[in-house]
Amino acid sequence: YSITVDPKSTGAKIDDTMYGVFFEDINRAADGGLYAELVQNRSFEYSTADNGSYTPLTSWATQGSGTAKVVNDGGRLNERNRNYLRVDLDGTDAGTGVVNSGYNTGIRVEKGKKYDFSVWARTDSADGTPLTVSLASSDGTTLAPSLELTARGDKWAKYTGTLTAVTDSTAGRLAVTAHGSGTARLDMISLFPRDTYKGRPNGLRKDLAEKIAALHPGFLRFPGGCLVNTGSMEGYDEASGWQRKRSYQWKDTIGPVEQRATNANFWGYNQSYGLGYYEYFQFAEDIGAMPLPVVPALVTGCGQNKATDDDALLKRHIQDTLDLIEFANGPVTSEWGKKRAEMGHPRPFHLTHIGVGNEENLPNEFFARFKQFRAAIEAKYPDITVVSNSGPDDSGSTFDTAWKLNREANVDMVDEHYYNSPQWFLQNNDRYDSYDRNGPKVFLGEYASWGNAFKNALAEAAYMTGLERNADVVKLASYAPLLANEDYVQWSPDMIWFNNHASWGSANYEVQKLFMNNVGDRVVPSTATTTPSVTAPISGAVGLSTWATTAAYDDVKVTGEDGTTLLSDDFSGDASKWTHTGGGSWSIQDGQYVQTDVAAENTMVSAGDTSWHDYDLQVKATKKSGK
Numbered sequence: 255y256s257i258t259v260d261p262k263s264t265g266a267k268i269d270d271t272m273y274g275v276f277f278e279d280i281n282r283a284a285d286g287g288l289y290a291e292l293v294q295n296r297s298f299e300y301s302t303a304d305n306g307s308y309t310p311l312t313s314w315a316t317q318g319s320g321t322a323k324v325v326n327d328g329g330r331l332n333e334r335n336r337n338y339l340r341v342d343l344d345g346t347d348a349g350t351g352v353v354n355s356g357y358n359t360g361i362r363v364e365k366g367k368k369y370d371f372s373v374w375a376r377t378d379s380a381d382g383t384p385l386t387v388s389l390a391s392s393d394g395t396t397l398a399p400s401l402e403l404t405a406r407g408d409k410w411a412k413y414t415g416t417l418t419a420v421t422d423s424t425a426g427r428l429a430v431t432a433h434g435s436g437t438a439r440l441d442m443i444s445l446f447p448r449d450t451y452k453g454r455p456n457g458l459r460k461d462l463a464e465k466i467a468a469l470h471p472g473f474l475r476f477p478g479g480c481l482v483n484t485g486s487m488e489g490y491d492e493a494s495g496w497q498r499k500r501s502y503q504w505k506d507t508i509g510p511v512e513q514r515a516t517n518a519n520f521w522g523y524n525q526s527y528g529l530g531y532y533e534y535f536q537f538a539e540d541i542g543a544m545p546l547p548v549v550p551a552l553v554t555g556c557g558q559n560k561a562t563d564d565d566a567l568l569k570r571h572i573q574d575t576l577d578l579i580e581f582a583n584g585p586v587t588s589e590w591g592k593k594r595a596e597m598g599h600p601r602p603f604h605l606t607h608i609g610v611g612n613e614e615n616l617p618n619e620f621f622a623r624f625k626q627f628r629a630a631i632e633a634k635y636p637d638i639t640v641v642s643n644s645g646p647d648d649s650g651s652t653f654d655t656a657w658k659l660n661r662e663a664n665v666d667m668v669d670e671h672y673y674n675s676p677q678w679f680l681q682n683n684d685r686y687d688s689y690d691r692n693g694p695k696v697f698l699g700e701y702a703s704w705g706n707a708f709k710n711a712l713a714e715a716a717y718m719t720g721l722e723r724n725a726d727v728v729k730l731a732s733y734a735p736l737l738a739n740e741d742y743v744q745w746s747p748d749m750i751w752f753n754n755h756a757s758w759g760s761a762n763y764e765v766q767k768l769f770m771n772n773v774g775d776r777v778v779p780s781t782a783t784t785t786p787s788v789t790a791p792i793s794g795a796v797g798l799s800t801w802a803t804t805a806a807y808d809d810v811k812v813t814g815e816d817g818t819t820l821l822s823d824d825f826s827g828d829a830s831k832w833t834h835t836g837g838g839s840w841s842i843q844d845g846q847y848v849q850t851d852v853a854a855e856n857t858m859v860s861a862g863d864t865s866w867h868d869y870d871l872q873v874k875a876t877k878k879s880g881k
């Protein structure tokens with residue numbers, strides 16, 4: 255077996271931007287992750303609409319003999335930050351207040367480091383309301399000398415101070431206690447480490463930002479993913495205060511943080527938007543990466559699969575996209591360039607690429623809208639590359655239709671996404687060898703093999719040699735997802751893992767780092783006498799068999815031999831990833847996958863290919879009747 259390399263011949267040019275990162279607020283990647291805020295639910299906006307287990311006091315406890323409760327009334331901080339804490343004081347020395355428990359095991363502080371506290375407050379007490387701010391661990395140990403502030407006047411004002419930690423802790427609790435009598439109102443209770451990435455206010459957690467920076471990514475795709483184009487395409491409604499489950503609309507995420515309306519995140523929690531478009535652009539600049547934002551195209555993806563037919567709304571989103579380009583690149587004299595300057599960045603952010611849409615499963619509906627976005631962008635900004643996509647799969651009829659439409663529309667670049675077994679990655683190294691050299695370029699915006707084990711990283715590395723060999727077609731590629739807080743996981747595997755005090759790169763991270771830090775200039779063509787064959791211990795998809803007139807399934811879980819969850823489904827949502835054979839009909843009923851009218855042996859099979867792994871299949875199945 256030998257490889258022949260001809261150093262004199264040259265192959266495709268490899269762009270410096272070829273390997274990048276894809277940041278999505280999944281697995282608490284933003285709040286409780288990259289965004290350095292230490293207080294969870296700082297503006298009391300958590301709601302059962304975000305997550306069934308939430309209340310406006312999630313991660314808070316009340317204390318004292320007066321009353322502290324979250325209210326939503328005309329006394330609010332502003333129309334976009336509707337809930338606040340009303341504290342009715344009873345004049346006792348102990349005072350009344352709230353205690354926040356942060357993320358994971360609590361608030362993490364390091365001895366000797368400074369922490370910047372802020373709160374918005376108002377009071378009807380003529381003498382003002384003294385506020386004590388203290389930091390202690392869950393066992394009561396003092397973590398920093400307390401801070402004494404006095405809120406004055408019945409108009410909202412921001413009060414600030416600094417706490418200096420006297421000991422290390424990963425279980426800190428931040429308490430704010432009001433004293434005296436009357437009624438005090440509090441909102442946006444915040445604590446930031448002074449030591450953020452590059453020392454930026456409202457900044458990023460240093461260890462996580464540094465791990466991403468160490469990759470030297472060529473680009474930063476953000477903010478999603480399914481996060482972008484799911485939920486309502488309508489905007490925030492100030493008149494009704496309706497603010498839940500909106501698609502990611504960038505204008506919601508800029509300006510003063512206390513005026514950014516929070517939202518229900520597609521991944522089942524609340525997102526503060528404290529990490530918003532300005533911060534994403536700033537981070538991209540700080541790490542030397544090309545910014546690559548993605549905007550919704552009025553067709554939902556990720557199982558929701560709905561096209562919004564509202565011309566006025568479509569026009570508004572198209573205008574928002576033009577405004578986004580102006581926000582990034584426009585002069586300070588322009589409307590949106592001025593807002594960028596006011597936030598602290600008069601220079602442009604040099605946006606060159608923009609993604610429209612993500613994994614739409616309705617290619618025709620998506621294309622009808624995509625083309626309108628593209629026409630408007632090209633008319634005003636002809637130098638911007640507008641990126642389309644090929645839906646959620648690596649092949650199949652939706653994928654084929656999307657690619658056909660992309661080719662016919664002469665699209666510049668198509669975003670492909672796929673998650674597969676390591677075996678698939680080894681067997682498909684030649685995927686792009688046959689792509690049309692004159693067709694649209696490829697942005698491989700999301701890919702990963704199912705696992706964070708060494709073999710997964712190795713399979714991805716092997717696959718990346720195929721991407722690089724085809725660097726004339728594959729112009730950009732990013733592993734996904736980037737970040738996961740180990741205590742709040744919706745998606746695994748992930749590239750970088752963390753909790754409230756530590757972070758660690760996976761084997762897959764090391765592969766990405768290796769490639770990103772060693773981007774060549776050109777491919778040097780090579781030939782091999784033979785290609786090693788790839789065999790896998792197991793092939794085929796996961797299946798469950800039954801032979802009953804009616805059967806109900808719940809809580810299906812497949813675990814790889816390395817303990818990673820390859821597939822799990824409690825059937826509380828969409829079941830489109832399941833197919834079945836043998837006739838009968840199926841539906842989701844009360845959180846179960848129910849099959850009826852089954853005449854013969856009936857198998858349901860996941861579309862996900864879990865081959866390569868030795869797997870354990872744990873099934874809780876209820877046979878309702880029949881054989």
Ligand code: AHR
Pocket residue numbers: 278280478479480481556612613646671700734735745
């Ligand atoms: O990376 C996780 C998810 O995978 C993304 O949100 C979505 O685009 C894809 O389905």
